[in-house]
Amino acid sequence: MxxxxxxxxxxxxxxxxxxxxxxxxxxxxxxxxxxxxxxxxxxxxxxxxxxxxxxxxxxxxxxxxxxxxxxxxxxxxxLPGKPTVLPLAGDMDAGVTRSSLRNALQSTAGSVDGVSRAKLKLGRRTIVAHIRTDRTNTVGLTDAVRAALDERLDQVTPLTRPAVKIRLHATRNRP
Structure with missing residues (x-):
C-alpha cells in the first residue's frame, strides 16, 4: 500500500x-x-x-x-517519488498520509514542556525535528522530545520506522 x-x-x-x-x-x-x-x-x-x-x-x-x-x-x-501514503504495520491493509503523520508528530513535539516551536521534515528514512526553545538550560530537552516522538511512532506503527533526528535551537536570554 x-x-x-x-x-x-x-x-x-x-x-x-x-x-x-x-x-x-x-x-x-x-x-x-x-x-x-x-x-x-x-x-x-x-x-x-x-x-x-x-x-x-x-x-x-x-x-x-x-x-x-x-x-x-x-x-x-x-524514478519513483516519495510515497503519499505510508503503510502501517499489522494484518490490515492500512496507511497514513505523509502530511497527517508529519502533523501528528509536529503537534507531539510541540506539546513537550519547554518547546516553543517545533517543525518537522519527513524524509524517506528519517524524521528531522527542528525544535526551538526559550530556555537557557536545555539539558534533557532533546531526550524528552525524542521520547515523545518515539511514543507517538509506537502508537501510529508505520511499517518501516524512520530514524528520528533532533535539531535544537535555543534562543538564549541576553542581558
Missing part, C-alpha cells in the same frame, strides 16, 4: 504543448478549407526549415533542449 505521487506537472505540461499544437494545426486547416490566408503558411515553414544547417547554433540548441526535455520527462516517469 505504497501509493506513489501522480506526475501531474509533467503530464499537464505535455498536454498543454500537445493541445496548443493541435489547436494551431486545426486553425490553419480550417483557414485553408474556407479559403482564407492561413495564420502560418506552410511554404514559409518549409523554406525556414530548408535554409537551416545541421551545424547552426540554433539547430544544435533546439536539439539539445529537446533531448534534455525528453530525458527529464523520462526520469520523471521512471
Amino acid at each position: 505504497k501509493r506513489r505521487p501522480r506526475r501531474t506537472i509533467p503530464a499537464i505540461l505535455t498536454g498543454l504543448v500537445l493541445l496548443t499544437t493541435c489547436v494551431l494545426i486545426a486553425i490553419v486547416g480550417i483557414q485553408l478549407i474556407i479559403g482564407q490566408t492561413p495564420l502560418i503558411r506552410y511554404r514559409s515553414v518549409t523554406d525556414a526549415l530548408h535554409s537551416t544547417q545541421w551545424n547552426d547554433t540554433a539547430t544544435l540548441g533546439a536539439g539539445a533542449a529537446a533531448v534534455l526535455l525528453g530525458l527529464l520527462m523520462l526520469l520523471a516517469a521512471l
Whole structure:
C-alpha cells in the first residue's frame, strides 16, 4: 500500500504543448478549407526549415533542449517519488498520509514542556525535528522530545520506522 505521487506537472505540461499544437494545426486547416490566408503558411515553414544547417547554433540548441526535455520527462516517469501514503504495520491493509503523520508528530513535539516551536521534515528514512526553545538550560530537552516522538511512532506503527533526528535551537536570554 505504497501509493506513489501522480506526475501531474509533467503530464499537464505535455498536454498543454500537445493541445496548443493541435489547436494551431486545426486553425490553419480550417483557414485553408474556407479559403482564407492561413495564420502560418506552410511554404514559409518549409523554406525556414530548408535554409537551416545541421551545424547552426540554433539547430544544435533546439536539439539539445529537446533531448534534455525528453530525458527529464523520462526520469520523471521512471524514478519513483516519495510515497503519499505510508503503510502501517499489522494484518490490515492500512496507511497514513505523509502530511497527517508529519502533523501528528509536529503537534507531539510541540506539546513537550519547554518547546516553543517545533517543525518537522519527513524524509524517506528519517524524521528531522527542528525544535526551538526559550530556555537557557536545555539539558534533557532533546531526550524528552525524542521520547515523545518515539511514543507517538509506537502508537501510529508505520511499517518501516524512520530514524528520528533532533535539531535544537535555543534562543538564549541576553542581558
